Amino acid sequence: MISPILGYLDPVFLEAMDDTMARLRYLFQTENEFAITLPASGMGAMEAAVCNVVEPGDKIIVGIHGFFGQRMAHIVERHGGTAIRVEVDFGQVVKPQQITEALGANPDAKMVGVVHGETSAGIGQPLEEIGKIVRDANKLFLVDTVCSMAGAHIPVDDYLIDICYTGGQKCVGGPAGISAITVNDRGWDVINARQKETDTWYLDLTLIKKYWGTERVYHHTAPGPMVFALKEALTLIQEEGLENRVARHKKVGDMLHQGLTDLGLELFGDPANRLSMLTCVLIPDGVEDAPTRKRLLTEYGIEIAGGFGPLAGKAWRIGLMGYSAAERNVRYLLGALEKILNG
Amino acid sequence: MISPILGYLDPVFLEAMDDTMARLRYLFQTENEFAITLPASGMGAMEAAVCNVVEPGDKIIVGIHGFFGQRMAHIVERHGGTAIRVEVDFGQVVKPQQITEALGANPDAKMVGVVHGETSAGIGQPLEEIGKIVRDANKLFLVDTVCSMAGAHIPVDDYLIDICYTGGQKCVGGPAGISAITVNDRGWDVINARQKETDTWYLDLTLIKKYWGTERVYHHTAPGPMVFALKEALTLIQEEGLENRVARHKKVGDMLHQGLTDLGLELFGDPANRLSMLTCVLIPDGVEDAPTRKRLLTEYGIEIAGGFGPLAGKAWRIGLMGYSAAERNVRYLLGALEKILNG
Numbered sequence: 001m002i003s004p005i006l007g008y009l010d011p012v013f014l015e016a017m018d019d020t021m022a023r024l025r026y027l028f029q030t031e032n033e034f035a036i037t038l039p040a041s042g043m044g045a046m047e048a049a050v051c052n053v054v055e056p057g058d059k060i061i062v063g064i065h066g067f068f069g070q071r072m073a074h075i076v077e078r079h080g081g082t083a084i085r086v087e088v089d090f091g092q093v094v095k096p097q098q099i100t101e102a103l104g105a106n107p108d109a110k111m112v113g114v115v116h117g118e119t120s121a122g123i124g125q126p127l128e129e130i131g132k133i134v135r136d137a138n139k140l141f142l143v144d145t146v147c148s149m150a151g152a153h154i155p156v157d158d159y160l161i162d163i164c165y166t167g168g169q170k171c172v173g174g175p176a177g178i179s180a181i182t183v184n185d186r187g188w189d190v191i192n193a194r195q196k197e198t199d200t201w202y203l204d205l206t207l208i209k210k211y212w213g214t215e216r217v218y219h220h221t222a223p224g225p226m227v228f229a230l231k232e233a234l235t236l237i238q239e240e241g242l243e244n245r246v247a248r249h250k251k252v253g254d255m256l257h258q259g260l261t262d263l264g265l266e267l268f269g270d271p272a273n274r275l276s277m278l279t280c281v282l283i284p285d286g287v288e289d290a291p292t293r294k295r296l297l298t299e300y301g302i303e304i305a306g307g308f309g310p311l312a313g314k315a316w317r318i319g320l321m322g323y324s325a326a327e328r329n330v331r332y333l334l335g336a337l338e339k340i341l342n343g
Numbered sequence: 344m345i346s347p348i349l350g351y352l353d354p355v356f357l358e359a360m361d362d363t364m365a366r367l368r369y370l371f372q373t374e375n376e377f378a379i380t381l382p383a384s385g386m387g388a389m390e391a392a393v394c395n396v397v398e399p400g401d402k403i404i405v406g407i408h409g410f411f412g413q414r415m416a417h418i419v420e421r422h423g424g425t426a427i428r429v430e431v432d433f434g435q436v437v438k439p440q441q442i443t444e445a446l447g448a449n450p451d452a453k454m455v456g457v458v459h460g461e462t463s464a465g466i467g468q469p470l471e472e473i474g475k476i477v478r479d480a481n482k483l484f485l486v487d488t489v490c491s492m493a494g495a496h497i498p499v500d501d502y503l504i505d506i507c508y509t510g511g512q513k514c515v516g517g518p519a520g521i522s523a524i525t526v527n528d529r530g531w532d533v534i535n536a537r538q539k540e541t542d543t544w545y546l547d548l549t550l551i552k553k554y555w556g557t558e559r560v561y562h563h564t565a566p567g568p569m570v571f572a573l574k575e576a577l578t579l580i581q582e583e584g585l586e587n588r589v590a591r592h593k594k595v596g597d598m599l600h601q602g603l604t605d606l607g608l609e610l611f612g613d614p615a616n617r618l619s620m621l622t623c624v625l626i627p628d629g630v631e632d633a634p635t636r637k638r639l640l641t642e643y644g645i646e647i648a649g650g651f652g653p654l655a656g657k658a659w660r661i662g663l664m665g666y667s668a669a670e671r672n673v674r675y676l677l678g679a680l681e682k683i684l685n686g
Binding site: 001002005006007008009010011039040041042043044046047051074075078079080167169175176177178197198199200201202203219220221222223224225226297303305 | 345348352353383384385386387390394417418422423510512518519520521540541543545546562563564565566568569640646648
């Protein structure tokens with residue numbers, strides 16, 4: 001973050017961009033040439049993934065198991081598409097059969113999009129079977145991994161994901177305000193076949209590709225220090241090893257789940273698909289939401305989040321991501337929570 | 344940039360946001376309540392300024408005196424608007440009379456947009472008269488100050504500018520990848536009267552306003568370290584004083600202009616409207632563009648830019664912005680250039 005400021009065409013910076021692309025391919029476990037950063041937060045990446053594909057009138061099937069899936073469907077509509085919502089309750093996951101049915105009812109759909117790690121519910125959407133179904137139907141498969149990439153096993157190519165994006169700041173462990181996206185040839189074929197360019201110029205991947213590719217055509221001033229910081233975060237991921245990193249998230253997530261249960265708290269949602277890096281736990285009866293979180297923050301320096309949507313005031317959301325996915329943090333939080341709840 | 348990572352609703356961060364807004368009002372010389380950062384580069388701010396106003400079919404008059412004006416017109420079209428282009432050659436400025444005529448011919452136009460500092464040509468567009476003309480016609484006046492804010496005198500309220508944005512990294516002296524925008528009540532009246540929400544969700548100011556305002560509704564994860572860095576840059580601007588800072592840019596710009604002329608080089612464009620912070624100078628006959636710039640970079644550690652559009656290969660662009668707007672840098676560059684050109 002304190003790297004010297006370089007011009008967006010400085011040879012040293014161009015080299016860092018190429019290096020970042022190589023490291024992003026490792027992160028996404030992909031052979032895709034196109035794996036780049038975007039000068040926007042994870043939500044900007046969601047919009048880029050949607051708006052580059054969707055043309056007015058296009059049908060997009062969106063599997064929704066929480067707040068961010070709803071948002072994806074909304075963004076489809078912003079760009080003139082029709083969102084076919086395949087919804088399940090917060091805490092559940094979309095079943096492959098539901099996608100099969102939606103594709104059967106909408107054979108003209110262009111893409112199926114899902115969120116892997118629903119930060120709003122603490123639940124991870126299984127992807128492998130859906131990936132096969134979508135590929136068999138010859139549609140694009142879009143997956144949001146803002147919450148979970150680098151903390152869960154999501155091999156983009158193996159899971160037949162055509163477009164995948166993530167944020168910089170969660171399990172990836174870099175700064176907020178930058179994101180990353182990869183698109184395979186199937187995705188590019190669809191993007192290149194558009195009748196009209198996308199309405200959102202800033203996130204137009206065909207333009208941004210010309211800057212990250214050999215042409216080096218100016219599009220925006222790259223956020224240099226952010227790219228360097230993300231590159232460093234990706235380097236740390238490679239040094240740790242993606243598999244080890246996922247195992248670490250799993251270990252501390254399990255430890256937190258067990259510890260909360262031991263405290264008498266109830267975890268939210270489908271036990272088979274709980275995320276390691278984001279734990280959603282119900283607030284016990286008689287315990288106040290905001291005052292408890294405030295005590296954690298002011299007395300212990302621990303920030304946990306409140307509930308979203310139907311879980312507002314009913315659940316807490318506890319993140320263990322990247323650097324913070326450490327046993328000491330789990331122990332410290334459990335100790336603090338015990339003091340506050342029982343003290 | 345190395346500030347601790349805080350949650351997007353952490354009280355300390357919310358306080359920093361409020362503080363940043365106050366400092367942005369100083370920067371923009373505005374009484375507008377709404378003066379915020381955007382989680383995107385200056386080009387993202389251009390898109391935000393355009394897409395929040397433009398609805399399909401809207402006519403927008405764009406005064407164009409270089410590459411970035413062309414881009415603004417293009418972005419208007421991306422969002423379904425009709426761009427009425429009022430163009431002058433690179434190196435010239437749009438005349439108030441031209442705007443009067445365009446408004447006369449297009450009484451249904453919704454907004455007039457211009458770029459103040461055309462980085463592509465090194466020319467600053469006079470704003471005061473045009474501001475009055477646009478206000479008299481009861482249209483919105485949009486001004487891009489990515490290149491020039493904090494390095495030139497652009498009092499947003501006095502110049503009757505309704506929507507104004509700038510980047511973080513140029514004369515403001517903060518990081519690239521974050522930008523700032525201010526909108527007055529006239530602007531909000533138009534935005535709030537839209538028939539349909541803007542197509543670009545990520546840059547929807549009505550949503551972002553709810554996060555920066557008292558409601559604190561989640562929209563995106565704020566790029567915390569970038570906000571802190573920009574806040575620090577704004578603090579330095581206040582410590583120096585906007586007037587002193589503008590005078591400093593003027594002084595070193597004049598020094599560079601004189602020095603280049605003394606070296607026998609010819610400055611590009613209308614002498615009355617040359618920018619201080621971005622100098623466009625013609626490449627002398629017989630001197631090669633890229634090899635000269637490469638020598639400056641590798642032998643002296645100085646990066647200057649090549650020409651844009653009609654000036655590609657014909658001009659150099661030399662920036663003296665923010666921290667780098669210093670006499671020692673001018674002397675160092677002039678010395679290096681003299682060695683290379685005459686040695």
